[in-house]
Amino acid sequence: MQLTPRRAVPPLLTLVVAAMLTTGCADREATGMPEPDPTPSAVTSGPADPPTAAPVAPSGRVTPPSVPTDPPGRRPPTAPPKNPTDTRPTGIVVGHVTRGGSGPCYGVVTDDGQEYALYGPEAGTFTTGTRVRVTTAPLLLRISCGRGTHAAIVKMEPVG
Structure with a gap:
């Protein structure tokens, strides 16, 4: 079966017109929409940015652009922190040997005297x-090494 150009053109033409209407590219006179009045506040002296069209889903529906949101679980703080946020690394002691x-x-x-x-x-x-x-x-x-906070040594090295 061979298709004639007349049978193939109307569906193609319908698809093109539908795409132009959904993306806002159709001529305003053909859609019956009036031309907007240019006002002095709307006129700019520089080059105009091209209008951006909303993306069209495969179903033919126009999808709105996504709006950035905060990541889930993150909320702005309601009060200052109770504890210091710049904590020192635990398990590191720097000082002078008193019992060697x-x-x-x-x-x-x-x-600081600890x-x-x-x-x-x-x-x-x-x-x-x-x-x-x-x-x-x-x-x-259960070993007592004298006064002070008891801890085991993992590594001990002299520093300048």
Whole structure:
């Protein structure tokens, strides 16, 4: 069966006119819409931006542009935070050795006066007064290394 151009043109023409009407590209006289009155406030001296058409879904419906929203679960704060938001890393102690030697117990006092009693059987030898940086972990053994906050030594190294 062979189609003649007359039978193929009307469906194609209908599709083109429908697309022009849904995207706003049709001539205003053909749609019966009046031309807008240009007002002095609407006239600009620069080049006009081309109108943007709303996307057309495969079903032929015009889909509105998406509106950006905040991600789910994020709301603006209602009050200032109760705790500091710039927290120091936990488990890091920097200070001067107050009880030194070859271990396994050491005493370290930080610059703000916090005293630590640290346990580390293989931490090394540190003399009193040496400035050290210590990575700590909770002390799981029942050992007393003197006054201060008890912690186990993960790594202990001198700093300049």
